[in-house]
Amino acid sequence: MTPSGYRRLILTRHAKSAWDDPTLEDFDRPLNDRGRRSAQELGDFMASRGYEPEEVICSPARRTRETWERVAGAPLEVRPILRFEDKLFHARPQDMLDILKSATEPTVMMIGHNPGIAEFAASLPARVPLDPEFRKFPTAATLVVDFQIDDWKDVRPGDGSVMDFVRLDGR
Template identity: 35%
Template sequence: MKTLFLVRHAKSSRDDPSLPDRERPLNDRGRQDAPAMGKRLSKRGVKPDLLVSSPALRALTTAQLIADEIGYQRKDIIVDERLYASSPDDLLAIICALDDKVDRAMLFGHNPEFSNLAHRLSSDVIDMPTCAVAEFRFDAKAWADVGEVGPAKVKLDAPKK
């Protein structure tokens, strides 16, 4: 069984228009929502083997805040350039190439790519609001199968739920 978590970054600030897109920080709501979602995941017993984040500050900060709540070491978060400004096809290729020793992977990134990929994996997911977590469980032994088989279970959670 392989479990994939797609996490859209928490609400970001647009207060400083001079900042490059990658350097936009979380706003106050984002800094509240990310730990709250991490606490929800922790209460459900979510323990990913791998956290991979976009290099954008808002995504990486979301990953760090959630990692703190689920007991994952910040230093072990992998930053992958390919999760920034990618396509659903590229994201799926990244997922399919994950090491099969990993059973539970959590990726942090952006819309519209994450919503589009989530919807492609399951029509149950229409949109991912900020800081939403889409969980997909696959009856598969290899990540390469993820694009070929539909998920056995799907769950979508978001701060306002």
């Protein structure tokens, strides 16, 4: 939970997806074994740090839905509002910002895709994490960034404070 006057974004790229079935459309690709493990680890990490989303805005693609299902399987105390947003599938950074501005809860998790999510993540904080992989935003990468605002409509790029950055698929 975030204190009054703050908003927290947990921005996650979906975990590693499978490429072994060439007949599947990109939208329908599931997670592979490593991705399923990473998504579960992400849920455990979030629970251990108290990162409890009150609202989840997720791309409807199979791999993003499966990422959320694995994260939600961790011992999170809050059961968030869950919204699937068609525009998050391969969204541009501006689209992601517009979607974020429609959020209603103080702590929001967005689950999306590259290449847009990497650029969006880099635009949010005043100072980006020093991690050399941050700008690539690999699969299962998660940025936790706080904003000193009362409403998501007021969020602006460059005004966030990084609270955490973790990447679990980059092994």
